[in-house]
Amino acid sequence: MEKNGSFISDAAPRYLSPGIKMNVEPKEPEELVSQDVLTTREFAFSPDRLSNLISSRSLTDFFNCQGIIGLAKGLHTDARGGLSMDETVPKSLDAREWGIALQTDRQNDAFAMRKQVFGDNHLPLRKPPTILQLLWMAYNDHVLFLLTGAAIISLALGLYQTFATRHGPGNPPVEWVEGVAILVAVVIIVLVSTTNDYQKQRKFQKLNRKKQDRDVKVIRSARSQEVPIYDLMVGDVVLIDPGDVIPADGILIQGHRVQCDESSATGETEPQAKHPGNEVFSAFQDGRDCQHMDPFLISGTKVTEGVGSFLVLATGLRSTHGKIILSLDEEPDFTPLQLRLNTLAKYIARFGVIISLLLFVILFIRFLVGLRSSSQTPAEKGQSFLNIFITALTVLVIAVPEGLPLTVTLALAFATTRMLKDNNLVRLLRACETMGNATDICSDKTGTLTQNKMIVVSGCFGDNSEFERQLAAPYGATTNGDDKTLATEYIQSLPDDTRIILKESIVTNTTAVESDSSGEASSFLGSNTEAALLQFCRSHLGMGPVDVERANVKIVELFPFDASRQCMLTVVQQEDGRYRVYVKGAPEVLLRKCTRVVESPAGGLATIPITETITQSLQQAIARYATKSLRTIGLCFRDLHNWPLTEDIKFEDFFADLTFLAVFGIRDPLRNGAEDAVRACLKAGVAVRMVTGDNALTARAIATECGILVDPDDVVMEGHEFRQLSQSQQTDLIPHLKVLARSLPDDKRTLVARLQEAGRVVAVTGDGTNDAPALATADVGFSMGISGTEIAREASSIVLMDDNFSSIVKAVMWGRAVGDAVKRFLQFQITITITSVGLAFVSAIASSEERSVLTAVQLMWVNLFQDTLAALALATDPPTERILNRKPEPKNARLIPAPLWKMIVGQSIYQLAVTLVLHFAGSAIFSYHTEHEKQQLQTAVFNTYVWLQIFNIYNNRQLEKSINIFEGVLHNWLFIAINVLMIGIQILIMFVGGRAFSIVTLSGAQWAYSVVLGALCIPLGFLIRLVPDRLVERILRATGTLWDLIPSRKRQEPPRNT
Structure with a gap:
């Protein structure tokens, strides 16, 4: 039997392999020659024929292709040496035998003809929405529909008043401006939301491409080397080991005890034994029973046992895995935080609906009562009713927190992109936020805490x-x-x-195989x-x-x-x-x-x-x-x-x-920084445990050196001792168990399960195939990007690209940063929702004209930076080292804790007091008597309110009791850019907004007190932080209403995607 020059000889036993097809009357080998040459002149087999050979799994077709020898010859490759690295155009074969006429117009491009005929190994990604689809998704909201309809009617009435009625001196014909301004505001909101969604899609697309990227071991020019999976081609000879995921469809060339888990492709739960192609061909040729022999390797399936090599026959879209991906149309699952925010958004939206309906009913009744004594024309009465309707709708628009789900999505998109730079490839979004609550990390030793340079x-x-x-x-x-x-x-x-x-x-x-080192020291x-x-x-x-x-x-x-x-x-x-x-x-x-x-x-x-x-x-x-x-x-x-x-x-x-x-x-020396990383985890309240296959003495020495063993009560135990303990004994031991040596993969899974039963949030690392159950069981599974198997990577939720424990600490920081980003935005948005809705409601009720002090267009501008711009500014702060100075939050922690409530309530009271006093008492305070001065006062209310939000966004950057709210602001260019943009647009509006925003020019003094009153919210924030949290918690428990409405994580946790 022929040996594999780069691997091991052929001695695979026979196993039962269901699903293999064999016709009773095989064709002669010579009949294959002319079947495909007309469609693929350069090769003896067309892509479709090779794809059908795999999909049909027909041994007769395999025999008709003359087995491994015939397939390799027809694909211009070598079953032992693989593709030639010098190939430009495949070497000419006997045309009388294969009927091939080679083209030579691409001789200088390596593998050009092969790529053109068979394609590369890129798998299809889920097609992202187009710009038009994103625009529709941003606009597809019932409230925006109603607001657009009302604006169009307002525009129609405004045009009628402008061109069909007379206007006296000082009353210019610009009634149409408000309708146009509302429409423009809607368009701007939709465009900004679309831009955000587009950027988010691009980030996730980049992440998804990175998820699929990996290297595979191939033989080319009789030398072993690693190539990106995308560069794999038909005719390549690929080496496989336990834990590999088959990268393309093919035929096994050589192997020992190769078994594959094909459940993802065929639904067969039992591992399927694979037989070398030459062995199958010989059995078929000799007329022996080979119905249960299976040489076919299916892309996307997992090698559970054995080693060997196989010949690639189908890649990319023509592979089995590619076809399966094309048939899928999966929507991404919501993360736990997204689910909780959606629930919170529903409660806030209900509050907004009630307020807006109440406002509309009150204003509409007053409108009806005033109709008898009104001297307005029918068009003006219609416009007055529309103003009431638009005001109520605008209150609803600003009360509905569309920015809440956007915030967590933006935070996750930003965090996962930056985590990739920190060598964390996030496969499941939920893992990113879960790491913020991690209480335990069960880490391997080799390559994670050590350098893996042996x-x-x-x-x-x-x-x-x-x-x-x-x-x-x-x-x-x-x-x-x-x-x-x-x-x-x-x-x-x-x-x-x-x-x-x-x-x-x-x-x-x-x-291990020798790589092509190009003259350098061998590796x-x-x-x-x-x-x-x-x-x-x-x-x-x-x-x-x-x-x-x-x-x-x-x-x-x-x-x-x-x-x-x-x-x-x-x-x-x-x-x-x-x-x-x-x-x-x-x-x-x-x-x-x-x-x-x-x-x-x-x-x-x-x-x-x-x-x-x-x-x-x-x-x-x-x-x-x-x-x-x-x-x-x-x-x-x-x-x-x-x-x-x-x-x-x-x-x-x-x-x-x-x-x-x-x-x-x-x-295997300890990694540089491993001791500091372990110390950082301990400071952050995250317990580090070592789970290793090394013996207890080696494990103890490394654990002591890197700081895992620091307490006299810390326990080092071997796996066989741990397995002998009862479940209750294991549970009692867990708080002190810091090193589990000579452990089996199931010991790691058991340890994770016991920690979870104790209410802990567990992250675990794993690199081997047998680590998959533990990786899937853990709240967050970290697989190794360098030393890990593909099965381990698929079972994990985050891939450590550098196998470094320090990168896990970065994941903890980013997980906490995502939670902090959401809390910052919640604090800001709930404050602005309470104040804007309260100000609009009170001022409209008190107005003789049923008008809010903040017009619809002004409220739309507030809504723009409330929902979108602030989300961008507050969701993109990178974490600082200080984020590790606090303990992890418990799993059932409230989404809005007491420190957030006290800031929300304190700032809301101040903002409402300032704006309402200005609105109702400003004329008396500043001795304003003329109509122009009163218009200036109303403009100043709008200006002051916007500046309150601009300064309050700085308060919301800091969730902890820190005096320096500007810490790290220079590290977030987006925050600075958003602030400059908001300030610039507000100044532009105040100078050129005019009729569209219903404002007039302010004096220098009015500008000064608008900005100063806005800036006072910063020192107020310092005072609010001094209020004891316990006092606020007592008040919240006493009131109970809002506190109990906010869903806890425990009730909103979705089932883990394993």
């Missing part, structure tokens, strides 16, 4: 041959230039058979632990290219690393025909399965029975490495006399009677 620094061969001091200095010490020379001399002094067995044990028991793609072992092999055991070394060893069985077993096992056939088992894994686990040990590696491979003394000596060596924060890896072997051991081969058949060969200590 090197072998210590080792023990056989019974007593150690080389720690000869190879490298202890952890944390400096090394001298002679270390490598001494280590090389020591290992070269070992006999050939010892060095060969060490090299074979490492080479065959790793799945490996895959596990960093395996990369460290392979680098040790290269430096000290004379290892050549990894693919060549593996090709020279005949692997007949392979069990990939499994976290539940904590080891990997390979069976190889030796040159003399005998078989040897190599095992790599946790040394203390392997020791329990060992019955013998290599007596003296320097003298050969002679073995002796392992005794209690030898076991203790080896355990002491392991403990010595572990206490120096070294990861320990053990190697064992076993010689077999018979093969196979049983017909149904199981892992347990090999994992016994082992001979202990070696244990290595691998250094």
Whole structure:
């Protein structure tokens, strides 16, 4: 059977694979030649034919394509070496055999013809709304419809009055202006809302593209390398490992025990075994029963077990996953905060409807009563009624808080975009806000708290041959230039058979592949632990290219690393025909399965029975490495006399009677900043727990170094001890358990579940396939962007792009920033809603003309910066380090806590007092008697009210009891821009608004007291912050009404999307 030059030999057993189609009368292989050449002259197979081969899963069609050999030949690729990196136009094949006439007009563009014929691997994204759709979505509101209709009628009446009636001196014909002004205000609101929505859509589109982006391992020009998933092409040879998500449709070339979870594509819940294409082709050709053999790999499905390589046949839209995505039309789910804000908005809207209806009824009754004595013309009476209707509608417009859902969406869009720069790729929006309430972080050790830059620094061969001091200095010490020379001399002094067995044990028991380093120092793609072992092999055991070394060893069985077993096992056939088992894994686990040990590696491979003394000596060596924060890896072997051991081969058949060969200590230094990040979490009230597969001594050393273990009551426990505890014992232990060592993936899930049962909000990190249940169970799951598997990423809600614990702290900060942004805007909007509605209601009721002191156009301008501009300004503040100085909010915390209520009530009272006093008593206070002075007073009321909001927005930037409300303002250019825009527009309105805004020019003194009265809300804010929160809470509990109306998070929490 042919070996894979870059991977492992073919020895996959047969499993039942339902869904495979096979016709009873197969065609001859030669019949495929001319079937597709007319549509695809450059290749023997058209894209549609390859896509149909996968979708039909027909073994007859596969046989008619001449199997792997025929498909590779027809696609101008190589099943072992992959595509050629030098390809421009595919090499010419025998035209008589394939009927191909190659074009040569794109010779200088690599893979140009291949891309043109088969396309790339871009998957379709959900089509965003067009500008016209966004405009309609912004305008599609019943209140805006009514306001538009009223404005059109007002405009019609205004035009009639302007052109059909006489106007005396001082009464210019401009009745049409108010109708036009309202329409313009509606258009501006719709345009600004559309612009916001468009920007938001662009941010989320960018985020969604980033979610799909990842690298896949391929073989090109017989070299392993990583390429972006979008650059994957038909004809590529892709390497797969457990935890991978199949990136495109294809046929398995080589593999060992490959099984895939195809539930996402077929609904089949059981993992499906896959068989190499050559094996299936041979069985079909020999007439054997191969109905249950399955060589087809489906894009979007998950590799649950096994390693191998496959030939890509369909990508992008023609792949199975692409077709499924095209058929979906999913709307994004609301986040918990959005649900709560929607509920709050409904309550506020009901309040607005009641107020506006009450205002309309009162004004309409007064209008009807005054009709008999009115001297107005019919057109003027109609205009008066329209004014009442428009005033009531405008109060409703300003009372309905359209900006509430917009705020959280803007905050999430801004936060997720900025989090990406902080190496957090948010997959589920709800996770961003949930991180603000996180109370516990269960973190892995390797790569998250440590650098994941591993090197072998210590080792023990056989019974007593150690080389720690000869190879490298202890952890944390400096090394001298002679270390490598001494280590090389020591290992070269070992006999050939010892060095060969060490090299074979490492080479065959790793799945990392060598990357194309372009002349630089070699590097490996895959596990960093395996990369460290392979680098040790290269430096000290004379290892050549990894693919060549593996090709020279005949692997007949392979069990990939499994976290539940904590080891990997390979069976190889030796040159003399005998078989040897190599095992790599946790040394203390392997020791329990060992019955013998290599007596003296320097003298050969002679073995002796392992005794209690030898076991203790080896355990002491392991403990010595572990206490120096070294990861320990053990190697064992076993010689077999018979093969196979049983017909149904199981892992347990090999994992016994082992001979202990070696244990290595691998250094993985602590990340720079890890200790500071842990300390920041503790200061923020977030408990950090380490969950690792390393032994307890290594875990304790790292946890102590990074600051996780700080209290004498902190507990370090191994997984097997934790599993033996009852549920109640685990619950009692949870507050003190800080390190869970030698843990299985299910231990992590159990720990998360126990914490959640205690009312904690839990974030957990994971990188392996078996971590998926824990990632899905946690409130927020962090997968690793560098070392994590695709299955782990799909189960997570946030991807750590740099695998760094410090990035989790950034996620906590941004999560809290989203919550703060919403609270800031709530504080601002509820204040402005109370004051504008109150001012309009009272002034309209008190007016003899049934007119509000704030006209409809003025209220529309207030509504514009209340709902849209303020949302942009307050939802985009980046978090400061001070945000970590407070404890996380409980899950059932109120959306509007006591500090917000006291600011809302205090500022509302002040603003209403100032504007109402100006409106009703201003003439007396300032001795205004002429009609022009009274018009100036009404204009000053409008101007003062706007300046109150402009200054109050600074009060709302700070939720805590801080004197400096301007802290960090220069870091938010958007806040500054919005403030400059609001001030500029207000000044412009005051000077040129004129008739449209029903205002007149103000004097310098009037401008001064308008601005000063507005600015006084800032020192008032300082005084309000001094009011004890407990006093406000008592008052709120006593009144109860508004406090109980605001929904708690617990009732509004949606089901988690797992």
